[in-house]
Amino acid sequence: MILEAREVKYTYSDGTAALKEVELNISKGQFTVLLGPNGSGKTTLFKVITGLIKPFRGEVRVEGRPFEEYTKEEIYRKVGFVFQDPNDQLFAPTVGEDVAFGPVNLGLSRSEVELRVKDSLDKVGIPNLANKPIHYLSYGQKKRAAIAGVLAMKPDLMILDEPTAGLDPAGVREIMRLLVKLNREEGITILMATHDVDLVPLYANGIFVLYEGKVVLNGTPQEVFSEKEIVRGAGLRLPRVAHLAEILVKKDSIRMDRLPLTIGEARRMVVSALKKDETRYEK
Amino acid sequence: MVKVQVKRMIKESFLTVDAIAQRDNVFTRMDARLKVLFCMSILGTIIVLPGLRLPVSVVALTFTAVVMIRTPFKVILARLVPPLALGLIFLVFMLLTEGQNRLFTFHILDIEVSGYREGFLIGLTILARITASMAIVMFLSVTTPIYELGRALMWFRIPEVIVEILLLTYRYIFVLWDEGMRIREAQSLRLGYYVGSSPGGWKRSLRSTFTLMAMVVIRAYDRADHTFSAMSLRGYNGKLARNTYGAWNRIDVKSFVSCFVLVAALIFASL
Incomplete structure (x- = not known):
């Protein structure tokens, strides 16, 4: 297992229980989707498993070791997180500088940083945008640049919070194809959140359905969508x-x-x- | 109406300048360090040296340069209107208050108003210096993208924190501008900015403006929080900008010598 979450609980300061004993197991090399309606706790769960917030109770393990045993550098080499809104993630003035941010912080040499920037931009299909200021990019290009920034850290597990939100159908197809390519060719384990149920059977090996802070179903797409009542009860549809x-x-x-x-x-x-x-x- | 148009023109010019600086031309291809060095030395000289010749030559040269790279006239005007207005106020003030040799005299409601030669010359010098300084800054802004300027400033050992704030401001000002515009449009669609004969209309507009300002601040705070998370996830260690300059190349050295000769010639001509 590359990632395990055991009985993870998190409650916000206003008393909202966002996560109630969540259990999650992600195998290496899988393309997993976290399905859930708005407000089900998807983003909170991602923040917990990337270490941005600490759970009140429970444990998160990466490759069998508890999260706390890793240094920040070690953990972010293994786990990458792509935010839902690329504007939150792209803070450098140009695409190239933004992609270089992570590798520079890892203390890599200038030539290695340049190589990783080029490689990451090539993989996401925007090699010509390295010197482009972020605010001149389209929304789809921003999404790709945000993925490139995380790819440059060479993570084993990439977590994406609704990567297709706000994209047109062609943009959705392109991003999903890119993620499948990264999963199959680069061997990166993918965990993405979405509430677009039509996308899931096309790309995912495994599904977790999150509803009101609990995992109510998990399994292959066939197994999960066979449980029609539970799926519908969780605010989703077939x-x-x-x-x-x-x-x-x-x-x-x-x-x-x-x-x-x-x-x-x-x-x-x-x-x-x-x-x-x-x-x-x-x- | 004219006031509103001028305001809009000034706002748009700040957004357009960035787009102009992205174009490919002889000046944008030059090393940013060189442009910073050149502009700073010219600025210093304009402030230190007396007379009108240097500021006037600088204005003429920079205007030729910005027109050459096809900077829209609207943008040039918009960048110069605020400082020119300030300079003209100074000119009038100095003309009417400084000196002894009268140039003219007239009466307003039995009050005698006189203009003096010395005041006129001082006012004109100030106006020329303001215009020349603005022209040189405009030249720098339409030929150098902010991120290049940031890198050049880091090379000149400007504290990193200042450069980082400059670069983050540059990155997020467009995002916040868009958010502010969206809120404004949403308010306008629900009559938040009532333009009409209603005596309470201005109050409504004021309330909407304050709400807009508060919302932009809140959203900026939220975004800062998210951005900090994104930075932490990529190993942020307190350093955002980095100096990417290598050694000067041969073209840079040639340009450096040309700039040095140009500055020397300008100073010599003004003496």
């Missing part, structure tokens, strides 16, 4: 395709072995149902 399949089963008596979560799965299911229907008709 992916559109799964919802359509549910209606087809209920109202049109189409048979299916399992709930389709992607368009591909749904297509196969419908084609197979049509074929069965044709055979029956011919007989």
